[in-house]
Every structure is written in structure tokens, then in C-alpha cells.
Amino acid sequence: MILYDYILSPSCYRVRLMAALIGRRLDLRPVDFHPGQEHLSEPMLALNPAGTIPVLQDDGLVLTESTAILTYLAAHDAPAWLGEDTPAMRARVAQWLAFAQRLTDSAGAARAHDMLLAEGEIAALRGQATQALRELEAALSAARRRGEGFLAGNRPTIADIACFPHVALAPDGGLPLDPYPSIRLWMRAIRALDGFIEMPGIHRLHELKPEPGPMPEVIRKEKA
């Protein structure tokens, strides 16, 4: 599978993260999105007339919506991630995949504005993102009351992976996550998953590794 990719794009990161979590190797084709605007070049527009990335190519299949790519990767390699246990779970996943687009259009646009100088009405974007983050916080606090840590149930699905990048990177767009304790715990649970990978702006969860080396007091004793 070939992924047309940009290291700073949260939507591309959705795909890289999903692939890492399920052990799927991707053939990455970096696109000079910024500053080169290569996504708007003729060859890229021929591949995706919408001029967006990511684009996934597999045999004859070309997918240009990141949530559709998540669906494809999961269906291909790890169907449990589709979250199809029950009709309700399946619908919840679909609901959150649509919600993820709202995050892209609000928090994602605020980040592109603040970081890469993209056009945008920043106050309105932050307002829409705050509304979305509040909805997510309410849903995740309800999930915690049910003893569930993830959006569609008690295990992560493509819904979590679709929503995670723009939420985790919201502070890049001037949207602090301080007011959202349930979002913080949910992000932590995702960052602690086996196979999790970061993107720039999301730090390594260093607590998963033990403190290296002997402690100073031990060294002192050894030297004495």
C-alpha cells in the first residue's frame, strides 16, 4: 500500500498511526505540502482532484478520505478495529468518523492557521473546535461512567484513531486541553497502546519506560 503523506498533517498521521497499531507496512511517498504546495501539482491532482492528502493507493484502489482509509486498513488487516460487534457499536463508529471531520475543519484549520499561516477566521474556528471538544469531553466522561475507555466501547476502534490526532494537536491551534479531564485520560490510553507512534507535537509517553541507570545516591555509595 502506498501512502501519499505529509509528516505534519494530522489526517495523514491518522493513517500512519492506524497502520502502526495493526502492523501494516506502508510505502510512504512524502508530498511537499508546505512550503512546496505539491498537493496542488498536476500529478497529485491527477491522483486526487480534491487536492488533499492523505491519498492511499492499493492495486487499483485510490482512497482520498482519511476515515475511509482507516476503514480499509482495518477491514484488510484487523477487522476488530472496525467496531462491528453490535448494530449500536457500528453506528457509534460511523458517528465518530463523521465527527472527526468536524475536528479537521475546526481544530485542524485553527492549527494550520496558527502554525503554517493558512487562511482562516481564527476566532470562529476556535469557537467551533471548542464546541466539538466539549461534546467529546461529555461523551468520554459518560463512557468512563460505563467503565469504557474508548469512543465506541471498551476497546479502541478506527473512531478513536480518527479523532485522536486533531484533538491531541489542538493546543497547536491555540486550544488548550486543560478543561477536558476525560479527553486527557482517553489520549493517554491511546498513547499507551502497543505499537503507538507519535507525530511532531505529540510527545513520547516517557512514563512507560523505567528511569535509566543508577540513582545518584547509589552512585555515591559505590564511590565511597
Next chain:
Amino acid sequence: MSETGAMRDHWYPVGMTKQLTEAGRDTLLMGEPIRVFRDGGQPQVSDGAGRALPVIDRFGHVWTSLGTPAKDLFTIPEADQPGRRLVDVGVCRVRCSPLRAVENFLDIAHFPFVHTDILGSEPHTEVERYEVEIRDDVDEVWATKVKFFQPQAAKSAEGGITTDYMYRVCAPTCSVLYKTCPPKPGEWDVIALFVQPLTETLCDVWPWMALYDDDAEMTDLIHFQQMIFVQDRSVLENQLPALLPLDPGMEIPTRADMTSIAYRRWLKRHGFTYGAQLVAA
């Protein structure tokens, strides 16, 4: 907003030459609105009143000054060596002091924690003694004999190596680092950080590189450096206070911070205080 002070008479990057259009780009320099544009093919900069500001086109970027620079913009002689690839990395905006952005660029001790498994990794966290001086003849801060163990030092690096570094502060908001060049032993890769101070707590950062690397795609080189800088960004936006404290006492350095200590001393000596705070708040 404080006085622009002695920094007013220095050169600052205000755009990438390649991206310049006739319509131009409206931006800020030290709180003052400016316009960067192309006229008759030549880069031009005007201030808020429409007055023409001095312009230099160098290192792929347009440079200007609100004041009267006493000397030419610094040079990077290595960049003229044949065979190097010059890389315009593109802008990244950061809500931080321009001086904090430069100071972070001079720091190696954060590599294992912020650039984990790329520029550093635990347990290889030790910073060995290195040399720092303010070179009076060129009026630059230099750090030499800096060494650090790196899992993936550059796009072209395979596996971990101990990387040698030299750092150079050649203008109040510009620094150049020289580091081991994996494909060409004995030569240095050149990586520069050019910072445009929009205000005292907001800057546009324009990284730029001159590398020996015949194999990597240009896009890979750009993305590697963007990745590194954006990893730093969330740290830079969360330092308190936002302004760089120049008086001792507010922050505690160690021997690993000798470059930053010299940078702060040099800033203070010259009255380069736009983006700095002098008295502990």
C-alpha cells in the same frame, strides 16, 4: 511592548525568496507592519508608511531591517561549497519569544526527551564538557567540541552515532549549527535557524540547510527538519515566563547550558532585549 532597542539595527528574515509574489506578504517585524513583495523581479520591503526598507536576498530568504544596519548580513562560507544542497524548509509560526526559539536551537540536552529516538534517547543523556566563547573579532557566540549520541542524526544516518556539533550565533535571532555529515566524513552539515520576530512573544521561524546528501529526496530533507522543529514547538509555547529572562536567578543553568549562558550574556551586553526580560517578574 518594549522598545526595539539595539536589535532594531539588525537584519531579519521576512520571507522565502522563492515564494515571493508581486502581491506580496503582509507581516510584522518587531511589532511594526511591513509588506514583502516583488517589484520588477526584485524583492522589496516597505514599512507601514510605505517607506522602502533595506533588502538583502541571501540564503533563500529576504532580509530587512527597521533601522540602519552597521554591517552586512552575516555569511555562511560553507554554504558556497560545491556539491551542497540548499534546503528551504519553510515557515513555522510559534507563540514564543524569538530569543527563546534561538536558545532552544542551541540546546542539546533536550534531544532524548523532545526528539526521542531521533536526535537522542535514554540512557544516552549525558552532555560532556564542551567549549564556548564570544569571538570578539566577529562578535559571535561559538560553541565547539560539542558531542552527543544520536539514534538517527540525519535523514542520511543509519543507526546510532556520536555526532559532533558546533554552534554559532551570528545575529540576535539567527543561529547556525554545524554537525557531523554522515555521507561525507570530515565535512559538516550546515543547519540554520532564521527567526523573524513578529512581536516579543510571537515569531516566524525559517529553518534552512546546506547539506551534503546526494541520495535523499528534497522533500525528505524538508520533512525531517520540519519534524524536528515542530517537536520543539510545543515546548517553546509552554515556557514561563514567555520572555527570555536575562538576569540570573529566574532560571537555573548547568554546565550543559554553557552556550545558552553565553548567548544570554551576549544579548545583555549588546542591549538585545526585544523578547527578553531584564528583571525577574
Next chain:
Amino acid sequence: MPTDWTPAALSDDIPAASAAPGQLGPHDLAIWRSASGRIAAWADRCPHRGMRLSHGYVRGERLSCIYHGWGYGEGGQCVRIPAHPELTPPEAIKVPVFRAVEASGVIWVAVEAPEAPPPEFPGFEAFRSLQVKAAPEALAGALGGSGLVVEAALGGATVVALIQPLRDGAVGLHLLAPEALGAAELDALSVAAEALRRRVEEGVTA
């Protein structure tokens, strides 16, 4: 500066080996819980380079800064500087420490220990924290009370609302719900809390 205890977070929102940002009047706090479960509230600023410690990581009984990995233990004392692994950090490198205690599922903070312990609310348990863009008085008024601790009817239940003044025109609303409410009743309470926030914020902008 408040001289009494201030509710800063709910205990369940900061589990073992994690850190979160908080506020106490003009102070930014890093509120964190060690692996063994001890809660602490420190100045949210690493003395080295001013980085927010609430972005840091907890290993065992230490909070470490994300920037350079400086590790801090009991009393805010710096115990480890990774750039100099063999150095015992000088005692002077210390993060200012605030008081932090837990009661009724709430983490309470103070600059100096107030004479009395924080209030207990028997029969109630911590429910949710929300941030509201409004003045404390406006929120208390909308709950039908005044002050920073309001017993109110909300979503068909009687709740305790702890109001935490925050900076930049915001308040924290820490809600305690009666013990043993059912899942549906708690969901209704959550919906009512969101509605209350909308109402109060519209009042502010109207």
C-alpha cells in the same frame, strides 16, 4: 489570594502516575499523582528553563520535566539531571510546593495550610468537572445560590457545585452527585450541566 482550600480537580481525573495542569489564583499548578498514589500540587514551572511541569511525566515517585528530563521528588526537590547523570543536584534546585489534600473525591489546594481541613460532603461523590466562561457570581446565581459552594437542584438531582475561580474570565465547576444515582440519572445530570453552561455563557455574551 484565597486563604481557604480551593477545589482544583477531581481525584479520579488524575490517576496514579499522571500529571495535569491546574490553577490557584494567580498560580499555575502541576497537579500530579505518584505511582504509589500520593497527590501533590507544585508550581507549574521547571526551575531550569521555565517549562510547564504539567506536560511532564511521572515515573515512580518523581515528576520529570518533558524538556530535559529533570526529575523532582518529595518536597519539589530536584533529584536528577539527566545531562549530568552522576551529579547530585544542589538542594537549591526546588519547585515551589503548594498544599494538596483529597476529600470527597476532590483535590483541594492552598498556598498555606488553612486552619480547617477542606469540607466533606457525606452522601455525595465526585461527578464531573467542567470549565465555564463566566464569572463565579453568574454561575452561582444560575444555580440558584451564591458563594463558591452551592447546593442546587440540577437535572432532577440535588448536587453540590464547587465553583473555582479561574483566570481569563473562566470558572471551574466541580460537581458532586448523590451517591448511588443510576446511570440514566447521571447521564441526565451531565446533560443538565451542559445546558446550565450554555445558559450561563449566553447570559455573559448577551
